[in-house]
Amino acid sequence: MTRGTRDADGLRVDEAFRCGDCENEWYYTRNRCPDCQSATFSTYRLREGELVAYTTVNVTPPDVRSANVLGLAAFGDVRLIAQMSDDDPEVGDSVRFAGQYELREGGEKRARLTGVDGDG
Template identity: 55%
Template structure:
């Protein structure tokens, strides 16, 4: 994978093949070494570090919309939709597919609480 092509799977992150830096959102170059050769790998479980519920949304976007800032063990950080308002700070979450915010939009990643 080169030049920041985005994986089709929401549960994958990027890894620089030159320096092993890892990140989630597409970039044209590695933020550390400026390398242009990327691979992808599956993200496992992360922890919700912050969350919010958006009640005022653009037209046709569902409301309320729960969002979480999640940190994974390897340092990758993601902002994504939470499955429901019961997911809170400190909860362990995992990707559970994706869902569009409104008809016609590209699906966005969705995280659900991990039950043990």
């Protein structure tokens, strides 16, 4: 897979998938529903989730900010890891995607996770 396809999944960072047959939801792109293998699915926008874990990464690839605060968040059954705009989050925080940032230098601008009550 080239880096171009990886960046250009044609998806917004806050978009997830919903199966048209069994209504299962998932985030990480695949060709079929992981539960019922249906190839019929659509995308939807993630709204509010909960922070399950986070880490501040100091050693990052050359085109990624340092420090890179990453959060593991649950939007219902959908879980994902994404960059956070808050430096000091807490497990259990409510989070949503907001803002426009270059997640990798020179890449398309995308939203980061931010605390719903924060100023992020």
